Amino acid sequence: MTRARLIRQWPLIVLPALLLGCTGEKPRIIEEKCSTCHPSSFVYKEKRTMPEWDRILFGMKARGLKITPGEEKQVRDILSRDFSRE
Numbered sequence: 381m382t383r384a385r386l387i388r389q390w391p392l393i394v395l396p397a398l399l400l401g402c403t404g405e406k407p408r409i410i411e412e413k414c415s416t417c418h419p420s421s422f423v424y425k426e427k428r429t430m431p432e433w434d435r436i437l438f439g440m441k442a443r444g445l446k447i448t449p450g451e452e453k454q455v456r457d458i459l460s461r462d463f464s465r466e
C-alpha cells in the first residue's frame with residue numbers, strides 16, 4: 381500500500397475503532413440483550429419511570445426477548461440507576 385493510499389483510507393480504520401470505543405462505554409448487558417431487534421439507542425433515547433420500564437420489558441419478552449431473571453435484574457438496576465425519572 382502506498383503512503384498516499386494509506387492516508388486516504390485512514391477513516392476506514394479509525395472510524396470503526398471509534399465506534400467500538402463508544403459502545404464500550406455503554407452497559408454491556410443492554411448492548412447484548414437489547415440490540416438484536418433494534419438499535420440499543422431505543423433504550424437510551426428517553427428516561428422513563430420504573431413502572432414504564434417494567435411494562436416495556438414485559439412487552440419485549442412478549443416480542444421474543446430471551447432473558448434470565450438474573451439478567452433482567454441487571455438490566456432493571458441499570459435502567460433505574462441511569463435511565464429512569466420520577
Ligand code: HEC
Pocket residue numbers: 410413414415416417418422423436437440443444445446455
Ligand atoms: C425480540 C426482539 C426485541 C428485543 C430482544 C428487544 N426489543 Fe425492544 N422493541 C422491539 C420491537 C419490535 C419494538 C418496536 C415497536 C414497538 O414498540 O412495538 C421495540 C421497541 C422498544 C422501545 C421503544 C418503545 C417506545 O414505546 O418508545 C424500547 C424503549 C425498547 N424496545 C427497549 C428494549 C430493551 C430495554 C430491551 C432489552 C432488555 C429490548 N427492547 C429488547 C423488539 C425487541
